[in-house]
Amino acid sequence: MRIIVADCSAEYSGRLQASLPLAKRVLLIKADNSLLIFSELGSYKPLNWMVSPCTISDITPEDGENEKVIRVSATKSTDILEVSLRHIYSDETYDLGEDPGLHKEGVEDHLQRYLAEQIERIGKGATLVRREYPTPVGPVDIMAIDGEGQHVAIEIKRHGGIDGVEQLTRYVKLLNKDPLLAPVRGMFAAQTITPQARTLATERGFSCLLLDYDEMRGAETDDLRLF
Known part of the structure; x- marks a missing residue:
């Protein structure tokens, strides 16, 4: 599990068009390459996301001056989610191990x-x-x-x-x-x-x-x- 806290903006293109203006947010990237974007307030659901099956890549500008971009591309469609990172406060990866599953109560x-x-x-x-x-x-x-x-x-x-x-x-x-x-x-x-x-x-x-x-x-x- 990779968790990034950053000032970022996002653009979703494909079957629908959606954008998020620049703000401080949390990015959660799972082992299957799914990416979810969360804010501090509002619903428990992510503001925007791309779920597996998909591919993900980090794009770092050669000049080091422009924004770093995380691009997630859907495998079964032309949908693309691009997240532009203006300032990164934290970028950590954790091994959560095998999950035993949800016990319903x-x-x-x-x-x-x-x-x-x-x-x-x-x-x-x-x-x-x-x-x-x-x-x-x-x-x-x-x-x-x-x-x-x-x-x-x-x-x-x-x-x-x-x-x-x-x-x-x-x-x-x-x-x-x-x-x-x-x-x-x-x-x-x-x-x-x-x-x-x-x-x-x-x-x-x-x-x-x-x-x-x-x-x-x-x-x-x-x-x-x-x-």
């Missing part, structure tokens, strides 16, 4: 457990294969078989956004390479799903499932009921 973990126990919520006749089904890019939250005998990879989020759909896309693509599993369809399950995520999921052939946490855990509600 709280509501999202409970949703996964409840859905595994109540797997017919995805459709009549469905059966559970296992939770945390392994793939080369991480575990699928739930692998199941629907009433028609087809494998279903289920990604579970508290609040479903586009990132979750992209994550599910990677899982389904890899799982469908296994002739013992294919065809595998995807299901995106969450307490809430943004309109953009629902549109993207539908476009990619995934089904969406809204999860009612209180109902799944059997909580009583204050709603009036007729018996």
